[in-house]
Amino acid sequence: WSTNSRMKKIYLIIFLFFFSFANADKVEVEGVYRNAGDISPNETCRLAKERAKLKALESVTGQVISSEELEKCSEVDGKSSCERNQFFLSSFNGEISEIEEIDKKLNTETLSSGEIIFVCKIKIKAKVAALEQEKDPNFDFDVKLNNYNFRDGDNLEINIDLNQEMYLTVFQILPYEEKNYQVYKLFPLNDEANFIQNDSFKLPKTNKYEIYFPENVRKKSIDEYLFFIGSKKKINWLNKYSKFEDLKKQFINSKSLVKWKYKEYTIIK
Numbered sequence: 441w442s443t444n445s446r447m448k449k450i451y452l453i454i455f456l457f458f459f460s461f462a463n464a465d466k467v468e469v470e471g472v473y474r475n476a477g478d479i480s481p482n483e484t485c486r487l488a489k490e491r492a493k494l495k496a497l498e499s500v501t502g503q504v505i506s507s508e509e510l511e512k513c514s515e516v517d518g519k520s521s522c523e524r525n526q527f528f529l530s531s532f533n534g535e536i537s538e539i540e541e542i543d544k545k546l547n548t549e550t551l552s553s554g555e556i557i558f559v560c561k562i563k564i565k566a567k568v569a570a571l572e573q574e575k576d577p578n579f580d581f582d583v584k585l586n587n588y589n590f591r592d593g594d595n596l597e598i599n600i601d602l603n604q605e606m607y608l609t610v611f612q613i614l615p616y617e618e619k620n621y622q623v624y625k626l627f628p629l630n631d632e633a634n635f636i637q638n639d640s641f642k643l644p645k646t647n648k649y650e651i652y653f654p655e656n657v658r659k660k661s662i663d664e665y666l667f668f669i670g671s672k673k674k675i676n677w678l679n680k681y682s683k684f685e686d687l688k689k690q691f692i693n694s695k696s697l698v699k700w701k702y703k704e705y706t707i708i709k
Contacts, residue, residue, distance in 0.1 A: 464569035485560040623681035
């Protein structure tokens with residue numbers, strides 16, 4: 441990767457805590473998905489199960505994804521990608537395992553317009569452990585982008601304010617990428633130093649981050665994310681990860697005091 445290369449989908453995290461999981465709770469939740477589009481019955485039930493997993497995480501971690509957020513990202517990024525992305529982001533606050541599907545119902549409903557839609561309800565039982573966080577209020581930073589709506593060829597600039605020195609790492613995450621790697625390190629690259637001592641920092645340090653609309657996506661707009669990690673100690677992150685889950689595993693195993701955040705922006709074709 442070069443900072444002069446064209447941008448791909450980005451997710452941004454910044455972390456601040458030592459990692460350990462609290463005692464896991466067994467939860468039983470139901471996910472419901474109504475398909476008012478051209479999604480197959482099987483896909484409707486898959487998305488219902490994703491919503492059930494989201495509810496299971498929310499019930500233990502306390503993080504709630506609002507219906508407005510789901511609707512917004514559905515409109516921009518597609519229903520399937522939206523559910524997957526929201527589950528991934530929520531999973532950074534907890535761990536879900538031993539998922540058991542205990543009930544599944546697929547029916548149809550007739551709308552006032554006369555349209556017939558599929559409605560799938562799936563009830564699951566799962567073990568959920570919240571990620572315990574040892575927070576340090578004196579270790580923090582803030583991130584601002586030069587814009588939140590971009591077109592092909594626009595430049596992205598990132599301004600970061602720190603309240604103390606830290607190691608800073610930025611990842612790009614490409615959830616629509618099915619064949620290749622989904623996670624790329626954006627900063628640092630090559631011999632760039634990522635130990636930041638200034639109270640104000642700007643990326644890119646040289647050249648530019650150029651936004652582009654991916655060729656393999658047939659939508660008029662997509663959401664992308666920046667994922668930042670600020671840590672007390674240097675963490676040997678890989679330059680790329682095959683899946684989101686691989687980044688999460690190293691995140692949990694890093695054993696370092698970190699702070700995390702993400703920023704979302706939209707690219708319009």
